[in-house]
Amino acid sequence: MPPADIVVKRPGPRPFPRVGFALDTNKYILGAYDRKELDVVLWTDTSGPLLGISLKASMSGLAKNINNRWEEMVGDAANLHSRFPMLSLGYFMVLPFVTPNGERVIGKNGRPTELGMTFVRKLRGVGHRVSPTDLVSEYEHVALAAIDFDRDVPRLHRRFPARQSGVRVEDFFDRLVQTFRGRNEYLG
Numbered sequence: 001m002p003p004a005d006i007v008v009k010r011p012g013p014r015p016f017p018r019v020g021f022a023l024d025t026n027k028y029i030l031g032a033y034d035r036k037e038l039d040v041v042l043w044t045d046t047s048g049p050l051l052g053i054s055l056k057a058s059m060s061g062l063a064k065n066i067n068n069r070w071e072e073m074v075g076d077a078a079n080l081h082s083r084f085p086m087l088s089l090g091y092f093m094v095l096p097f098v099t100p101n102g103e104r105v106i107g108k109n110g111r112p113t114e115l116g117m118t119f120v121r122k123l124r125g126v127g128h129r130v131s132p133t134d135l136v137s138e139y140e141h142v143a144l145a146a147i148d149f150d151r152d153v154p155r156l157h158r159r160f161p162a163r164q165s166g167v168r169v170e171d172f173f174d175r176l177v178q179t180f181r182g183r184n185e186y187l188g
Contacts, residue, residue, distance in 0.1 A: 020045040032082035042180070048084050051180040057094040062103045063115055070122045074137045077126065081136035088180040091127070091139045092172060095119060097148040097157070105146050112146075112160045119144060120161045127167060132183065140179045143172035 023042050028035045029049050042051040054076060058069060073091060080087055095116070097106040105116040112120075127142030129135065144167045146157040161167045181187075 029080060030083070031076075031079035033079045036076050036079055038080075047086070049080070049087050050084075050184060051088045051176065052080070053090045053092060053176070055092045055094070059096055060099045060101055060103070062095065062099060062105070062119075066115075066118060066122065070126075073122075073139070074126055077129075077139050078137040081129075081132075081138075085132040085136070086183055088140045088176055088183060089129075090172065090176040091123070091142045092145070092169070093119070093123065093143070094145050094147055097146055097150065106148070106157055106160060116146065116160060120165055120167055123167045124165065141172055141175045142167050143169040145169045 027041045038052040039055040040053040041049050043049040095105045098104050104113045123142045126138050129138035129140045148155045
């Protein structure tokens, strides 16, 4: 992440004045329709948020609430992108292997269940916004982590989601920062 007071590049002999940047956690951003709390946000005092991450964990009622969670995701992205189209927005979801009431994202055989695959499909459907002119209801990047919380030391499932799914956590942050830097090439 760039530090505060980044010099903005400009052709010619005089640089632009310094722009103040801040990296915050749990910051409320006023979107086009309502305020939204972002868990991590890089913002500037002149143009608002440029990079943001929404972290979510669903630990129970997964099957019952999957559509509500998806609608919330889409609404949050549209709310923020409608006001801040340059925002590089990421969504990171954590799910347990098995919920307290027995719903399984990862089966006893170590493979994803249909419920787990449904989460992957939902996330893939809203996670590929390339340009600031693309649909406002999509995220630039999304990630899903399935965690086995029943172990003494919680463990990330290494093969779910599949590598080709585009929703793996291992490169999520790098992809999001790369998108941010591509949209903000003028930053030094």
